[in-house]
Amino acid sequence: MSDQSQKANSSKEQKLLPFWPHYVLSELIAWYVILGILVTLSAVFPAGLEERANAMLTPEHVKPEWYFLSIYQFLKVASVFSFLGPDMPRLLGIVIPGILIAMLFLLPFLDRGSKKPARQRPLMMIVVTVALLVVIGLTIWGQYS
Secondary structure (H helix, E strand, C coil), X not given: CCHHHHHHHHHHHHHCCCHHXXXXXXXXXXXXXXXXHHXXXXXXXXXXXXXXXXXXXXXXXXXXXXXXXXXXXXXXXXXXXXXXXXXXXXXXXXXXXXXXXXXXXXXXXXXXXXXXXXXXXXXXXXXXXXXXXXXXXXXXXXXXX
């Protein structure tokens, strides 16, 4: 190799900077500048205050995600229990799904019988099928109501 090519290679090696701390420091500086801009903008243009939220009144346009729609619809349907008292529909709309979820969680501990295939347990298959149909039905009803 000639002296010129060695000098060119050595000058290229000298121009390279290590990742730590040079590039990391420049990235941190950029992030702090952006954070400072966001804090300044939020202080200069604060979000306006809306009306106070009412926990007992859900706006009509608000719907939960699909995986909560069945419970949300059951909470709305629980108004049939209003003959038990004014707060009973909300209470039962929360307690009944909670009990069902707890039963689903405890089912492996409660079912201590011998292991059988599903086709040999018709009562359990009927219960599971009805429960799935109710959940699917409430989810679809909740989507379109």
